[in-house]
Amino acid sequence: MGPLAGLQTCLAAVLETDRSGQDVEELLPLLWEAGRINGTVGARIYRNNTKAVRIRALESTFPVCLAILGQDCFRALCRDYLDAxxxxxxxLNFYGGAFADSVAGFLAHHAGAAFTGFDYLPDLLRFEYLHHELHFAADDPPFDTNAFARLLRERADQTVLIPSAALRVFRSPWPVLGLWRAHKDGGSLPDTAGTEDRLVLWRSAHAISVERLSEDAFDLMKQLAEGVCLGDLCGHTAAWALQDFLRRGWISGCRLA
Amino acid sequence: MSDTIRGAGLGLRMPHVAEILDHGADVPWFELLADNHLAAGGPISAQTDAVASRWPLTLHCVGMNIGGTDALDFDYLARIRSLAKRVEAAWISDHLCFTSCHGHNFHDLLPLPYTSEALAHVAARVQRIQDFFGQPLVVENISAYLRFRESNRSEAEFLSELVERTGCGLLLDVNNLYVNHVNHGEDIDAYLAALPLAAVREIHLAGYSRQDGYLLDTHDHPVHPPVWSLYARVVEAVPEVPTLIEWDNDLPAFSVLLDQARQADSVRLGGD
Known part of the structure; x- marks a missing residue:
């Protein structure tokens, strides 16, 4: 490792840990200190900056969970995530991709009375992340009805329908949609012991919508997303819903298996 | 210098976009924080295209990791190149710094030592980026809160040699220059004398915060009087170079940014 790489590794180590003493001690001999900021202060500024920017990214990704927990509690969960x-x-838009799993791990191992009743939180975080992610998803090309008709005519059984790039499906044992809407828009909270949610989230034009699906329709959409051929889906109990999926723009195209 | 980027422009910030598109804005050009406009599709992408159809744009990046020792991220660079082509950006800029190490992104502009090794390293990477983009990169001086003992040249001398080796352009951030002057006692006269002003493509102005006797480059205030004074000196030397107002945190009403841009034009034209 050359001097430049060594110096960057040393500074990076200072930024990545709160064990401030030892790592900063290794950095200090590399610094020139003649101004108003000494090395310890300079390192602290960078350490604070790099954490603050990631916390802001998480707060922006999970606004509803932030509102539910309050800033102090949310940031306490963030700190574990930043380190791990x-x-x-x-x-940074996709920095929060593993936050729900991190919080689930925290709740499983450390949660005390402060988190009683928040068992739904990891799934609500997963839902919020999917919703956030849709803002950045690609636009679909126009559905090619001629290609679809040709495939249906020639190789219907081997035709695979491609879900929209701006569509996600999500299943939870918690009523996450009701929880999310109640905290986002106001209104009464659902009973968290209520029925599970089977959801489709999609972006049409420039608005993101969420809808509950029946168990059969959810299973059909999930199988479509997994690339199951039409030939294997024709006997599905919700096959009737395919036309509706197409009409609503949930299908962006087709291909041969 | 691009014909379309003239006078005092504004850094486009997402909370202002709807107002700008709905009501127009008397601004000659905008600069996109490119990293906020990398969406593959959807509303952000559509808004970006709508702005690009009405105003000339430049791209300002924070993730190229120009001085880093990790490999260049060509996936990121390809997304920047694609965005630049889509919005017909007049040029692309990033900072003289490193932003990641061993695959960890810090999302901050971390300082480099100004050594021969660092210069050779940065010049090679700038050259590769320019080859990839097919156009000169514009490189900005940063506010630094650490300086390294092994530096054997000033930042301005480093930038001058970088321009000589790569043909890159410079983005002179006057606020950063002032912040470093206050925090590290760096000599502004020597800095300006060493900098190849003919290579300066763009000037940045922003506000700082004061904390415990030092300054932080927080982009959350109007431009401060000493920075306006320094700006007046700079634009006396390079009156045709376009200026940009940057404001990122505690964002005020759009009209406040317009006032700052008008003040920059006034100073450039010899007013106060």
């Missing part, structure tokens, strides 16, 4: 999940990409 460094950002791996320049684009």
């Amino acid at each position: 999940f460094p950002s791996r990409h320049p684009d």
Whole structure:
């Protein structure tokens, strides 16, 4: 490792840990200190910056969970995540991809009375992340009805329908949609012991919508997303719903298996 | 210099976009924080295209990791190149810094030592980025809260040699220059004397915060009087170089940014 790489590794180590003493001690001999900011202060500024920007990204990704927990509690959960999940990409919009799993782990191992009644939280975080992700999903090309008709005519059984790039399906044992709407828009909270949610989230034009699906329709959409051929779906109990999926723009195209 | 990027422009910020598109804005050009406009589709992408259809744009990036020792991220660079082509950006800029190490992104502009090794390293990476983009990169001086003992040249000398080796352009952030002057006692006269002003394509202005006797480049205030004074000196030397107002945190009403841009034009034209 050359001097430049060594110096960057040393500074990175200072930024990645709160064990402030030892790592900063290793950095200090590398610094020139003649101004108003000494090395310890400078390192603290960068450490605070790099954490604050990631916390802001998480707060922006999960606004409803932030509102439910309050800033102090939400940031306490963030701190665990920041330490365990460094950002791996320049684009911060997707930094929260593993936050729900991190929180689930925290609740399983550390939660005390403060989190009683928040068992639904990881799934609500997963739902919020899917909703957030749809803002950045690609636009679909226009559905090619001629290609679809040709495939149906020639190789219907081997035709695979491609779900929209801006569509996600999500299943939870908790009524996450009701919880999300109640906290986002106001209104009464659902009974968390209520029925499970089977949801489709999609972006049409520039608005994101969420809808509950029946168990059969959800299973059909899930199988479509997994690339199951029409030939294997024709006997599905919700096959009747395919036309509705197409009409609503949930299907973006087709291909041969 | 691009014909379309003239006078004082504004950094486009998402909370202002709807107002700008609905009511128009008397601004000659906008700069996109490119990292906020990388969506593959959807409303952000559509808004970006709508702005691009009405105003000339430049792209300002924070993730190229120009000085980093990790491999260049060509997936990221390809997304930037694609965005630049889509919005017909006049140029693309990023900072003289490193932003990631061993695959960890810090999302902050971390300082480099100004050494021969760092210069050779940065110049090679700038050259590769320019080859990939097919156009010169514009490189900005940063506010730094650490300086390294092994530096054997000033930042301005480093940038001057970088321009000589790569033909890149420079983005002179006057606020950063002032912040470093206050925090590290760096000599502004020497800085400006060493900088190849003919390579400056763009000037940035922003506000700082004061904390415990030092300054933080927080982009959350109007431009401060000493920065306006320094700006007046700079634009006396390079009156045709376009200026950009940056404001990122505690974002005020759009009209406040317009006022700052008008003040920049006034200073450039010799007013106060």
